[in-house]
Amino acid sequence: DAGVTQSPTHLIKTRGQHVTLRCSPISGHKSVSWYQQVLGQGPQFIFQYYEKEERGRGNFPDRFSARQFPNYSSELNVNALLLGDSALYLCASSRSREASYEQYFGPGTRLTVT
């Protein structure tokens, strides 16, 4: 079975622009979470989506938004990009939203804001 897939792999944007990142979960997984990983640190939780609804949000500004589609794929949107938004954006999927299910990560999208 295919793992979590993300697109694009790399992206370069300028300050003030908008970006959309995409994620497809493992087949059968209904929950998608987004994480931001800046260089030298562990990933930070942004959102979790389950059954197309936001189930949790980390400490990120309203410029960050996401949605989940009927096929459980997801998009992360970031508006008014700042230099500090440069990071690896990771998508993780799990079978459900309960804490006992492992989360599996995709390869990430490397976003560079200039």
Add this chain to the structure above:
Amino acid sequence: GQQLNQSPQSMFIQEGEDVSMNCTSSSIFNTWLWYKQDPGEGPVLLIALYKAGELTSNGRLTAQFGITRKDSFLNISASIPSDVGIYFCAGQQPFIQGAQKLVFGQGTRLTINP
């Protein structure tokens, strides 16, 4: 953002040596997970722990869920070159606010001298 205290930050060892790293937190977690991340890739799940005191092995890897639910350790025996990478611990908080949130440590960078 919230992070776990993971140590050591880096390790330089000889091939064949055993490795030990640990993670501590001021908060209780219901699940502890250990991931390995290679450069430019997403974290790969190594071991998941679900019960306080649980000891789980995956090949040369052994991990334990601390009895207080506030710590975990990972051991790698007889290290080989492909063990090189960054190891992250992650705690999954109790299922509050409907979110399955992972909190990560800062990572342990493992370097192996042949």
